[in-house]
Amino acid sequence: MTYPKRWLGIGLITMLIIGSGAWLYVRTLSPQSDMPSGGAIELPSTQGDFSLTQLDDDQLALVSFGYTYCPDVCPMTLSVKRQALAELSPSQRQKVVPVMVTVDPERDTLERLEQYLAFFDEGLIGARGNAAELEDVMSRYGVVSRRVEAPDSAIEYTIDHSSALYLVDRDGDILQRVLYSSTPQALSAALMDELGG
Numbered sequence: 280m281t282y283p284k285r286w287l288g289i290g291l292i293t294m295l296i297i298g299s300g301a302w303l304y305v306r307t308l309s310p311q312s313d314m315p316s317g318g319a320i321e322l323p324s325t326q327g328d329f330s331l332t333q334l335d336d337d338q339l340a341l342v343s344f345g346y347t348y349c350p351d352v353c354p355m356t357l358s359v360k361r362q363a364l365a366e367l368s369p370s371q372r373q374k375v376v377p378v379m380v381t382v383d384p385e386r387d388t389l390e391r392l393e394q395y396l397a398f399f400d401e402g403l404i405g406a407r408g409n410a411a412e413l414e415d416v417m418s419r420y421g422v423v424s425r426r427v428e429a430p431d432s433a434i435e436y437t438i439d440h441s442s443a444l445y446l447v448d449r450d451g452d453i454l455q456r457v458l459y460s461s462t463p464q465a466l467s468a469a470l471m472d473e474l475g476g
Contacts, residue, residue: 444459
């Protein structure tokens with residue numbers, strides 16, 4: 280029995296999509312995957328030049344990677360951040376510096392980041408850099424991204440990207456990596472664990 284070439288093509292594309300999804304999971308989402316090295320984050324931000332070294336010894340950064348045109352994962356991640364931070368006591372909240380590093384520096388200016396993040400929490404810091412700076416930070420934090428053209432859409436393109444959150448100290452050591460979730464429980468537990476709550 281022969282199959283039309285179209286069905287073979289569809290089957291091949293399906294296999295590629297499944298394969299790339301499996302690769303992304305193993306590479307960035309699997310709890311068994313190696314912890315990224317982390318390290319310094321020094322980028323222009325919505326609150327001036329940002330550096331992890333600005334943190335006090337008892338503070339930690341809550342770092343995520345995303346972009347303002349993201350249709351789903353990023354707004355959910357920022358909502359989860361807001362909910363988890365709201366559960367902290369005032370003294371605990373002072374010890375957490377929430378940061379989102381954009382994966383879309385082409386569109387995400389500091390002004391746009393500031394306006395967008397204010398919808399979720401006035402205390403959120405947005406950071407951006409040039410392509411080389413972002414590639415360096417993303418590689419050290421195990422963040423994978425891929426531009427997907429959307430020619431029939433007003434936003435022109437989206438960016439597929441990994442979506443873990445990181446609790447990081449002033450030396451750039453990753454204390455905990457929290458996998459993406461639509462609820463704040465895992466992040467809240469990680470924060471309480473690090474803050475001694």
